[in-house]
Amino acid sequence: xxxxxxxxxxxxxxxxxxxxxxxxxxxxxxxxxxxxxxxxxxxxxxxxxxxxxxxxxxxxxxxxxxxxxxxxxxxxxxxxxxxxxxxxxxxxxxxxxxxxxxxxxxxxxxxxxxxxxxxxxxxxxxxxxxxxxxxxxxxxxxxxxxxxxxxxxxxxx
Numbered sequence: 449x450x451x452x453x454x455x456x457x458x459x460x461x462x463x464x465x466x467x468x469x470x471x472x473x474x475x476x477x478x479x480x481x482x483x484x485x486x487x488x489x490x491x492x493x494x495x496x497x498x499x500x501x502x503x504x505x506x507x508x509x510x511x512x513x514x515x516x517x518x519x520x521x522x523x524x525x526x527x528x529x530x531x532x533x534x535x536x537x538x539x540x541x542x543x544x545x546x547x548x549x550x551x552x553x554x555x556x557x558x559x560x561x562x563x564x565x566x567x568x569x570x571x572x573x574x575x576x577x578x579x580x581x582x583x584x585x586x587x588x589x590x591x592x593x594x595x596x597x598x599x600x601x602x603x604x605x
Contacts, residue, residue: 457545459489462528465545469526480511484519494532494540494561532588551589557598 462485467477487503488495497520504511520541523529530544532552540561551569553562569589577584594602 457543457547459486462489462543462545465528466523466526469528470522473522475522480509480515481519481522483511484516485523488523488529488541488543493563494542496538496540498538500541530588532590552591553595554590554592555595555598556592557594557602560595560597562595 463477463482466481466485470477470481483504484500487500490503491499497517500520501513501516504516520529524531524541528543528545529541532540532542548565549570550563550565553564555561573584573587
């Protein structure tokens with residue numbers, strides 16, 4: 449199992465896909481939506497809507513919290529972002545465009561999220577689905593536990 453270290457999609461690629469998606473909904477790619485995409489690319493790999501809202505504090509022109517939330521919803525609907533619930537009471541977002549599938553290890557002590565991909569696990573999931581006559585369209589695997597650092601820390605106590 450290797451941790452994913454992929455480059456992310458460019459702002460232009462994201463804006464092009466968002467613009468095409470918005471046109472299907474008869475919406476426009478506004479300057480505020482552009483600003484949100486640019487700020488989003490400066491965020492850590494996994495971020496909350498409030499993290500993104502906070503990044504606009506004191507900035508002009510102002511981008512409202514409602515605009516950020518609506519834009520994140522559109523980016524998710526347009527399959528540019530993925531939404532995750534890692535059991536922390538809020539959604540985390542991550543860029544989906546230009547990234548290959550991966551799963552997550554979630555530390556329940558410090559909140560660290562480790563991305564990984566396992567061909568063996570993917571094959572087993574496909575085999576089980578096939579055996580049960582199930583036709584998956586997507587999946588999200590989250591394994592909860594304690595990361596190496598927190599585990600070591602707990603051993604010292």
